[in-house]
Amino acid sequence: MTAFAALAGPILAAYPALDPADLDFAPSPKLEVGDVALRTFVAAKKLKMAPPQFAAAVAKEVRFGPAVVSASPAGPYLNFRLNRSVFAREIVGGILREGPRYGSTGSGTGRKLLIEHTSINPNASPHVGRARNAMFGDSLTRLFRFEGFEADVHYYVNDIGRQIGLLVLHAENFDTMSFDEILDAYVAANTRAEQDPEFAKRGYDLLAKMEEGDPETAARFYKITEKCLQGQLAVLARLGISYDHFDRESKYLKHARLEVVLEALRAKEAVFTDEEERLVVDLGKLGWEREEGRFFVLMRANGSSLYGFRDLAYTMEKMSKGADVNLWVLGEDHKLYAEQLTLILKAAGQPAPEPIYYAHILLREGRMSTRQGKVVLLSDFLDEATARARQKVDEQCKDLPEAERGAIAEKVAISAVRFAILRVNSNKNVIFDWESSLSFAGDTGPYVQYSCARINSMLRKFGEIPGEPAADFVLDHDAEWQLLMALIELPKTIAASVAARNVAPIGQFALDAARQFTTFYHDCPVLTADSEARRRARIQLCAATLSAISNALGILGIDALERM
């Protein structure tokens, strides 16, 4: 924790064997015992001392500067009581200087990220389960950009496949259909294929025709998938999600790159034609140790390719772009598939992207299924969220014009929806619940936004905020100190999130900071503080808080609002 360099310095001077990283500073569990604590386990181990012995030795022998009031050992911990203002001045000044970059560790400077996410089948309006992929992928992108990465976001458009074929067959009049009606047509097409084998076979025939390059078929596929894609993108755009590249799967049929892979597989005798004339990879020959998932089919007997075969070509193309980090956001149902694909690529001497999995959003009744029409549509979810937000905004912001209230409601709705999903660790299933995911009170996005709106309100009233803490800077109240302790967690949180490719801790940070802020807000008058020095210091603390929180919210794709 660089904020405590004044504590670390003298200790490092007294124990040259230690590195700064060995000194583990953290807020004391209670302010009664100290303002900040040193946990001595790591350092003591390095020095081959018992932690309590080390803590006592430091307390007794190391001489700290005048800003340190006392250092008292408590078992393996060393609790410091500080001249808070001195440290606070340092911290607030640092945050104000970094402003919109505060929290970034700059780990991506000069580096590139290529990320593929969402890649929904272009056949229906997206449901909230799919939205987890999109929001998660989008937030990861924002996280990496915040770290300085140059990011390219790819969306793989599965514009060819059995399901699209069936839809094309069934929805002959799709020119006149609305995007919403296509969902019904898609459900109907699948039901029909289940009941009518002849219809299902026509679907496969159509696919084969498509693959052979029949222009009329290709045009029909294009039209319907484009209409779906645009409809889906419109819904995703409401959540602030956008993409840089749309890669159509049909481009990767019989792609030249596939020969490279096939050759490598043949050389290892890992590819064969089975008794039903399918082209199959035996992953067992490549080091696959399990029986499940051992065989990977590339082509059907009629010569048409399967998704995985095309995906090999696509993945190689992505990897050829030379990004430093290649992420691939996938539902956990694709885990085995991604492992298979990775193994094949490795066997062919090709690099593979890094898969990032997330667990599904479930309904109380079980899994969502587009095919069975058992879904909560993202657009319905957003409509409901916006309606509820609008009601609240109308109550709260009577003085604002109509259009502005609408815009605010939309942002609050997005905040509620994104925050509810993103703050949960992605390896956990989420049971979708209308009430809790649309709540604006408690641990929610709108609560965090509200703290920002309050800060903005004070900033407007204050006028110009000095960019640097003054010489008479004073912050010593418990609530002020605890707020600062929350704010300095951001760089650590960001670093951990990048390492884990997990955005949830950032939501937790925003919540902690917002909660500490409201406590401070209730305990400490800012604009009417009892001295000018205090008034200035507090408004600067508010400005620093706004930076930290809005940077965190930005990564989650949520705007800090001026008013709400």
Added chain:
RNA sequence: GUACCCGUAGCUCAGCUGGAUAGAGCGCUUGGCUACGGACCAAGAGGUCGGGAGUUCGAAUCUCUCCGGGUACGCCA
């Protein structure tokens, strides 16, 4: 059946590179509007951290095992 993920207060979740009495929110019970915006704050009740065993000075956190939920397992994408 096999592999992977998850199992922490009534509910939804943090905490998991082992470390000071396990933290929030919702709901419940109280109290706070002379509000720098009550989408708020303060206080209280509520937990065998799924069960068991092990490693350790120390385990919600690591290992094993059992139970429960999720996901997947050769012509869907």
